[in-house]
Amino acid sequence: MTQTVIWTDGRLVNPDERTISAVDHGITVGDGVFETCAVFDGEAFALTRHLARLARSAAGLGLAAPDEQQVRDGVAAVLAAGPDAGRLRITVTDGVGPLASGRLDGPQTVVVAAGPATIKPTGRAVRSPWVRNERSAVAGLKTTSYAENVVALADAVAKGGDEAVLANTRGELCEGTGSNVFLERDGELVTPALSVGCLAGITRELLLEWGAEAGLPVREAEPGELMFGLLDDVVAGRAHMLLTGSVRNVQPTAWLDGVDLLTGELSRAAREVFEKTRRERMDP
Known part of the structure; x- marks a missing residue:
């Protein structure tokens, strides 16, 4: 695998494709949560535990619980498209927001990406x-x-x-x-x-x-x-x-x-x- 595979808004996108709003609250103020999983033989390791922690982080930040099935759909899509991935990242933000710390009541942004990784022994x-x-x-x-x-x-x-x-x-x-x-x-x-x-x-x-x-x-x-x-x-x-x-x-x-x-x-x-x-x- 030579490049990152990305899924958002229900579809796979190219790494250089512009897919997230410039005023997404995850970009403007870092208002989001994420998880990183290792990938072994095309499967995300300990995915259930990672999704549970994703929900805990969201609750701690005051965000709504991420849609677990939506996230799992994204995981399945990127791993199918990038079977040699070594790392999986799930990112959930509060979505489009103002140019300030306050939030709007809109849909969350969900991005799932997979790419190469090497685990070193020391x-x-x-x-x-x-x-x-x-x-x-x-x-x-x-x-x-x-x-x-x-x-x-x-x-x-x-x-x-x-x-x-x-x-x-x-x-x-x-x-x-x-x-x-x-x-x-x-x-x-x-x-x-x-x-x-x-x-x-x-x-x-x-x-x-x-x-x-x-x-x-x-x-x-x-x-x-x-x-x-x-x-x-x-x-x-x-x-x-x-x-x-x-x-x-x-x-x-x-x-x-x-x-x-x-x-x-x-x-x-x-x-x-x-x-x-x-x-x-x-x-x-």
Whole structure:
């Protein structure tokens, strides 16, 4: 597959075709929500969980619930047209709106797109100088207001990484720009609780479930347990880190802030468990 396949308004469109209003509220003020799924063998992975989170994000943003059947129709259309896709994105906005933050009572805009993606076995991370606001009105929601992530990721890439890792305003380890974080320390894999302001990642959720099923010591952190400063232990080799996300799966970190790292034994085991189980359960 050499180009992105796009579906909107009930039909497939060309990538260069103008199909969304210039005053769509998703464009003017970022008033929308989205989901990204991995695609394996022509099927969207964990689609039901992603659609449930899409509805939760919409509710948190004050949007009407997206039409699930309409979204599923779009997914089926783009995957049929692009069977070699590796990534699927579903975007729902409030539709045409004013040139301000207020909303109009009109139909939503729904766009489904599929394109190439490569999942790498290890990752390279950079500690971000910016923080997540765990008290934000959109904390934990997957919205199209993504400028903070764009800036933080660009900074990480400029420094040699492929992901930025952020603290929250309390100095707790929070998340990446498009990933969740687990630390391997003291014989456990521990991920920040959702109370830190991170996204409730689908891969994070599945690793907690499937890791426990497989007997791995994996859990959510207690309040204040995972502070951002613990990444110093990762750099020093006293702990390890892995990232989870829909186009990362479970990805041990092999480089942090310019330092090459050994990946952790538990991190590697977690990746193996996830890869095995996701082949058995396409829509868990």
